[in-house]
Amino acid sequence: MKKNPQTALIHAPRKAPQYVSTVQPPLFRASTIIFDSTDALFNRHWTDRYDYSYGTHGTPTTFTLADNIAQIEGGEFCLLAPSGLSAINLVNSCFLAQGDEVWVADNIYGPNMEHLRNLQQRYGIQVKVYNPIDAATFQPTDQAKLIWLEAAGSVTLEFPDLIQLVKKAQAHNILTALDNTWGAGLAFNAFDFGEAHLSVDISVHALTKYPSGGGDILMGSVVTRDEKLHHQLFRMHALQGISISGDDAAQIQRSLGSMQIRYEHQSQSAMTLMHWLKQQPEFAQVLHPAVESSAGHAHWKEICTTSQSAGLISVIFKPEYTLQDIRNFCDALSLFKLGFSWGGPVSLVMLYNIKDMRALEHTHLQQGLLVRFCIGLEHPQDLIQDIENALKQLKTLHIE
Ligand SMILES: Cc1ncc(COP(=O)(O)O)c(C=O)c1O
Structure with missing residues (x-):
């Protein structure tokens, strides 16, 4: 059937993608993802690891980068966000509720502290500050939900007593979130860093820094090993409409090799x-x-x-x-x-x-x-x- 030019321009003949071997993976840009059939539409589930249903959920380009970051950091699951700070905020908004206590290292990345203080004012979340090199200053109550760690800390670069802090948090059933931007998954393994395979629960990374390496792209990631935690974060990620551009993901993917x-x-x-x-x-x-x-x-x-x-x-x-x-x-x-x-x-x-x-x-x-x-x-x-x-x-x- 001959199409009108306007339709022909949109429905140009195109072959299904063929496997072509290239050094860098192909770039997918998508808001809409086209389903093969109504079966494919109705059989999908948001918890599928690669849920190709809409651009905000991810594309082969973003999933490739996410898998790479998870692997570099020694984790299992990774979510991408438009900046490091947005990745931090995803963790805070996912896990903190009214009345909760959150512990923060005094040398944490400044805007993280500001975000938490903002939550304190608006939702009655208690922000408690500890000295990262003195685990004794971390004194959680029964309301404690989350502790933020950063190694080394922002600007003054003190390296925290990760072992004691994580042990104490685990003993009190408190979630541990590490801002892992400094270590980048290379200086140490946040999911297995010493004394009997200690691990943080969540590693947040400003990919803006070393993974991008160009000083020109903003992005953040949230890596976990635990599927339940990942699904909680994934749900919040979707509800907040957090998504990243395929072009940016491809640029960072390209820089990872070096x-x-x-x-x-x-x-x-x-x-x-x-x-x-x-x-x-x-x-x-x-x-x-x-x-x-x-x-x-x-x-x-x-x-x-x-x-x-x-x-x-x-x-x-x-x-x-x-x-x-x-x-x-x-x-x-x-x-x-x-x-x-x-x-x-x-x-x-x-x-x-x-x-x-x-x-x-x-x-x-x-x-x-x-x-x-x-x-x-x-x-x-x-x-x-x-x-x-x-x-x-x-x-x-x-x-x-
Ligand atoms: C330690 C640390 N974490 C997180 C961030 C936030 O990253 P972004 O600039 O991508 O929001 C920064 C940025 O300077 C940082 O230094």
Whole structure:
């Protein structure tokens, strides 16, 4: 039957997809997914691992990435979200209800804390803060439902006492959720990290960082091993209409092949810079889990291998340096760009006033303003040179 041109343009002859072997998997873009028959329509169930029924549930492209992330992290099931923060919020909104208590490390990713404080105000959820390097400060009551862990923690990079914290949470039947962005599934296995195969229940990962590796794509994941937990999350994921673009998933999938090499390279460069930074007189403290005097160093050593420690280092300037001095220092850098995030090819710098960011007293942190360096893929000697130049300018301006 000859079709009208308008119809012909839409129903162009096309063959059913043939298997073609390519290095990267084919890209599927879909809101609508076409069912073969009414049987296929009525026989589907949302709990099917690969429920091809609508774009928000997933496509071969998103399921491929999800399976890969689950495998890298040592988990079984993975859900994808449009950003790391959206993945965090999925966990909070899925498991917390009115009257519940949630425990949060004082060095947790800031917007996670803000989201929880928002839930506290609106729904009466009790937010309790613990010191990640002192498991004794985690004192759950019978209302405790969830504990958030992060290894190493945001900005100040203390490595938590994961073993004691997870043991205690399990003894009290509390769900354990780890922000695993720093470790990326490479520095340690969140689902089997020591003392008799301890495991967290949920691992959240900002794929925006190392998996993307380009500094250009936002995405997050929630990995579990337990099917019941996964189905609870999957239901909430569907109800909230969380979905990601196939194009973004394909981009991240493409970067995964080089992730471990990039991660190791950035870890090694960060180590080189860390040793150099420790020698510079302008700093009161260098924060990195591999620095022996850093809080949580022993926990890091217990769980991670030395070549796997991500590309983040923070320094606290001596108190005589003012905010204007630190701003001058950041502005004087040339290779390090001023910006949030990490894991991309370009090194980044960000300044923080740590006093405003912590709820508890932390005697292990020196007084002074903090600068965080995120090491990219540049040669470490060039990065050292860049900091050296900026420190020279800082000294000149500080004296004037
Ligand atoms: C530790 C950590 N978790 C989660 C996130 C959130 O990721 P996204 O930027 O994709 O929302 C970030 C972002 O900086 C982060 O540093």
